[in-house]
Amino acid sequence: xxxxxxxxxxxxxxxxxxxxxxxxxxxxxxxxxxxxxxxxxxxxxxxxxxxxxxxxxxxxxxxxxxxxxxxxxxxxxxxxxxxxxxxxxxxxxxxxxxxxxxxxxxxxxxxxxxxxxxxxxxxxxxxxxxxxxxxxxxxxxxxxxxxxxxxxxxxxxxxxxxxxxxxxxxxxxxxxxxxxxxxxxxxxxxxxxxxxxxxxxxxxxxxxxxxxxxxxxxxxxxxxxxxxxxxxxxxxxxxxxxxxxxxxxxxxxxxxxxxxxxxxxxxxxxxxxxxxxxx
Amino acid sequence: xxxxxxxxxxxxxxxxxxxxxxxxxxxxxxxxxxxxxxxxxxxxxxxxxxxxxxxxxxxxxxxxxxxxxxxxxxxxxxxxxxxxxxxxxxxxxxxxxxxxxxxxxxxxxxxxxxxxxxxxxxxxxxxxxxxxxxxxxxxxxxxxxxxxxxxxxxxxxxxxxxxxxxxxxxxxxxxxxxxxxxxxxxxxxxxxxxxxxxxxxxxxxxxxxxxxxxxxxxxxxxxxxxxxxxxxxxxxxxxxxxxxxxxxxxxxxxxxxxxxxxxxxxxxxxx
Numbered sequence: 180x181x182x183x184x185x186x187x188x189x190x191x192x193x194x195x196x197x198x199x200x201x202x203x204x205x206x207x208x209x210x211x212x213x214x215x216x217x218x219x220x221x222x223x224x225x226x227x228x229x230x231x232x233x234x235x236x237x238x239x240x241x242x243x244x245x246x247x248x249x250x251x252x253x254x255x256x257x258x259x260x261x262x263x264x265x266x267x268x269x270x271x272x273x274x275x276x277x278x279x280x281x282x283x284x285x286x287x288x289x290x291x292x293x294x295x296x297x298x299x300x301x302x303x304x305x306x307x308x309x310x311x312x313x314x315x316x317x318x319x320x321x322x323x324x325x326x327x328x329x330x331x332x333x334x335x336x337x338x339x340x341x342x343x344x345x346x347x348x349x350x351x352x353x354x355x356x357x358x359x360x361x362x363x364x365x366x367x368x369x370x371x372x373x374x375x376x377x378x379x380x381x382x383x384x385x386x387x388x389x390x391x392x393x394x395x396x397x398x399x400x401x402x403x404x405x406x407x408x409x410x411x412x413x414x415x416x417x418x419x420x421x422x423x424x425x426x427x428x429x430x431x432x433x434x435x436x437x438x439x440x441x442x443x444x445x446x447x448x449x450x451x452x453x454x455x456x457x458x
Numbered sequence: 459x460x461x462x463x464x465x466x467x468x469x470x471x472x473x474x475x476x477x478x479x480x481x482x483x484x485x486x487x488x489x490x491x492x493x494x495x496x497x498x499x500x501x502x503x504x505x506x507x508x509x510x511x512x513x514x515x516x517x518x519x520x521x522x523x524x525x526x527x528x529x530x531x532x533x534x535x536x537x538x539x540x541x542x543x544x545x546x547x548x549x550x551x552x553x554x555x556x557x558x559x560x561x562x563x564x565x566x567x568x569x570x571x572x573x574x575x576x577x578x579x580x581x582x583x584x585x586x587x588x589x590x591x592x593x594x595x596x597x598x599x600x601x602x603x604x605x606x607x608x609x610x611x612x613x614x615x616x617x618x619x620x621x622x623x624x625x626x627x628x629x630x631x632x633x634x635x636x637x638x639x640x641x642x643x644x645x646x647x648x649x650x651x652x653x654x655x656x657x658x659x660x661x662x663x664x665x666x667x668x669x670x671x672x673x674x675x676x677x678x679x680x681x682x683x684x685x686x687x688x689x690x691x692x693x694x695x696x697x698x699x700x701x702x703x704x705x706x707x708x709x710x711x712x713x714x715x716x717x718x719x720x721x722x723x724x725x726x727x728x729x
Contacts, residue, residue, distance in 0.1 A: 359544040365516055366540040367560050367611065368533075377563065381550045456550045457591075 246428035254432030262429070264417065268440065270330075271402060271413030278334045278398045282341030283391060289342070290349020290390070300350055307347040315340050316404045328411045336405045337398035344397055348390020352383035381456060388452040395444055403437055414440070461528070462489040463647055464513070464538075464615050469522035470672075471508050482508045484672035485522070490615070490649055495641055497650045497658035498675075499708065500668030501715035506651045507543075509673065510619040513649070514540045526615070539613030543620040547592040547603045554579055554588040556603050560611035578606040581640055598622075598629045602636070609644070616641070616648040622657065631689040634660050638687050655708070659683075659700045660691060667707045670714040677707050 228248040234240045235247040246254070258264040293300040319336060326332040356379055364378045380387075406415025414437050421429035466488040473480045482505040490496050500506050511517035513524055515534035523530045526537050547556050554575050555562075561571035579588050582602040592600050601621055608616065622630040634657055641648050652658050658665045662681050669676040681700055683691055691697050 357545070359542050359546045360548065362516055362542065363540075363546050363548075366514055366534050366538075366608075367563055368536065369563060373563055377559075378548070381548070384550070 243425065243427055246431040250428040251431040251435055254426075254428035255436055258417065258421075258429055258432050258436070262417065262421075264433070264436065267413040267417045268436070269413070271399070271406065271415070272440070274330055274334045274402050274412065275337055275395070275399045278337030278402065279341050279391075279395050281334075281338050282345050282394055282398060285338075286342045286345030286390070286394065287349050287387070289346040290351075290387075291353060293346065293350040294353035300354070304347070304350065307343055307350075310343045311347055315343075316401050316408075319405050319408055322405075323409060328409050330412065332409065333402045333405045333412050333415075337402040340401045341394035341398035344394035345387075345390045348393065349383070349387050352386030352390065353379055355386060356382040384452070384456045388448070388456075392445060392448045392452075395448060396441055399441055399444065460491050463492045463527055464488070464490040464649065465525040465528075466509070466513060467522050467525065469509070469512055469519045469524065471505065471512065471517070471520050481672035483512075483519075484674050486668075486674050487522075488649075488666060488675065490647060492614075492647055493645045494664070495638075495648045495650070495662050496664045496666060497652055497662040498666045498668060499652055499655065499658045499704065500673060501670050501708065501712040502653060503715050503718065504668045504670050504711065505673030506653070506668060507619055510540075510617060510651045514538055514617050516540075536611070537614040539608040539611050539616050541601075541605050541608050541616070541618040541621045543623050545592075545597075545600060545624075547600050547607075549592050552589050552591055553584055553595070553603050553606075556592070557606045557610050559607055575606075575610055578610045581609070581643070582606040583636065596629075597625050598633055601625065601633065605637070605640075609640070609646070614647060616646050617651075618648065619651045620653065621650075623652075623654075630654075630657065631660070631692070635689045637661060638685075642686060655701050655704055656692060659697055659704070660687070660689065665700075665704055667704060668711070670711040671718070676711070679704055 231240075231245065232247050232249060235242060235245060255264070293303060316336065318339075319332070322332050322335050326335060360378050360382055361374065364374045369377065402412070403415035403418070406412035407419045408415075410416055410419050414433060418430055418433045418437070421427075421433055466486060468485045468487055469483055470481075470485060471483040473482055486505075486509060488496070488498070498506060498509065508517065512519045515524075515531065515538070518532075525531065526535055531538075548559065551559070554572055557578050558566075558571040558575035561574060566574070576585070576588065579585055582605055584599060584602055584606065587595065587599065592603065595603070601624075605621065622633050625633065638661055640646065650658070650661060659681055665679045665681060666675050667677045667679065668674065679700065683694070683696060683700075
């Protein structure tokens with residue numbers, strides 16, 4: 180009978196250079212660390228950018244159609260310095276803030292009303308759902324006739340999509356509150372006002388915030404889309420202008436900037452939600 | 459003998475369903491004296507939770523009345539505190555904030571209410587967890603948080619609807635022991651709704667056995683086991699004898715409940 184051999188000792192996992200990974204094993208950074216998903220995301224993005232850079236540099240993709248990522252980054256600085264990128268950002272953000280504020284002011288009470296009147300809630304839930312899924316940006320000619328080529332048009336287009344998302348999710352958020360929590364409130368003899376502020380609102384907050392986040396992003400996207408379509412306003416107008424001038428790096432730069440702004444707004448709203456309802 | 463603090467007089471309740479009217483409770487009467495621990499036991503569907511909701515003021519009765527210290531009550535009453543079967547802690551509040559909830563609603567200042575809430579957090583053995591959120595606790599700890607929250611309002615009558623139903627047997631027995639300890643320390647009058655025989659005998663001074671639909675009190679069994687009581691009591695012969703006595707009554711009712719459930723399942727869909 181042969182004696183069992185002791186298994187070979189495993190070689191230690193590779194380590195990142197001390198200046199980059201603080202001496203931690205690569206596996207720890209990419210798997211176990213709390214920010215591992217973000218690191219994976221960034222790594223994939225860097226890989227895609229590198230591949231795109233190579234494709235454009237070697238002429239496999241025409242420069243007129245797609246700008247190299249490095250040129251796109253340089254173009255963002257150029258847009259900021261020479262083409263009024265920050266002014267455009269300000270115009271779009273102000274329009275979006277006004278549209279989302281109006282959508283929240285109307286959508287939150289509308290969602291609550293639909294929850295308090297279940298018959299109407301059930302009747303209109305599907306309508307709102309259908310509107311939420313519909314490409315509402317296509318009604319821009321009607322809005323253009325109503326408000327002309329003004330900020331009112333872009334703002335209104337943002338308001339409409341924001342309102343639908345916020346009203347729909349607010350209603351769903353309240354409807355999803357556990358009936359037991361409401362019964363706890365009744366057992367403690369809460370007034371309707373206390374029941375709303377101390378139970379319904381915090382319990383429904385995660386879904387209501389999802390509605391606010393979606394409403395904000397949909398409003399922003401719609402506003403930029405309409406700005407692009409009607410050649411008016413902020414970032415959408417800038418994308419349209421660079422497109423018309425065949426300034427491909429500038430156009431991609433503006434688009435990347437729009438994505439960064441959307442991501443930033445999402446992150447801010449998420450932080451706000453965590454601050455307001457930590458658990 | 460002291461006058462009853464809680465009286466349920468001939469309470470009746472009917473429900474109208476798609477298949478007709480269901481008589482959930484018929485002429486149900488209960489009396490609970492100050493400091494007494496009473497369990498109501500019955501088969502599934504006998505109207506236990508309906509009775510709990512009516513006494514707690516969350517539902518109205520079609521007949522009869524509920525009296526606290528001889529005065530009829532309607533709706534929820536500050537002398538009655540309720541602990542629910544389902545998960546009922548507020549997930550966005552820490553343990554101490556959950557427990558302090560009734561004090562916050564009553565308008566007590568933050569510092570005073572947290573101090574008072576901490577007394578009840580300690581009472582249920584959750585000190586050290588007061589800044590944790592319910593998601594960070596076990597099911598038993600969450601149920602203790604809900605109990606502490608109800609006790610913090612200092613109700614004269616504690617009404618509990620199968621509070622340990624979602625827990626495993628061992629946790630249930632240990633929490634039962636904790637509940638006895640708390641109720642004895644506070645001299646808390648308690649009415650427990652349960653379908654668990656061991657739990658009813660382990661905790662109570664009296665067990666009220668309910669009949670299957672329409673629910674009414676079929677029999678009262680006085681539990682003469684020594685106090686202070688621990689979970690060790692389940693090993694005694696008398697405990698087994700009480701279980702046997704109650705099961706004798708309950709068996710026929712549980713069989714009726716099971717038969718009704720099977721009949722309902724056999725009915726063609728859509729009827």
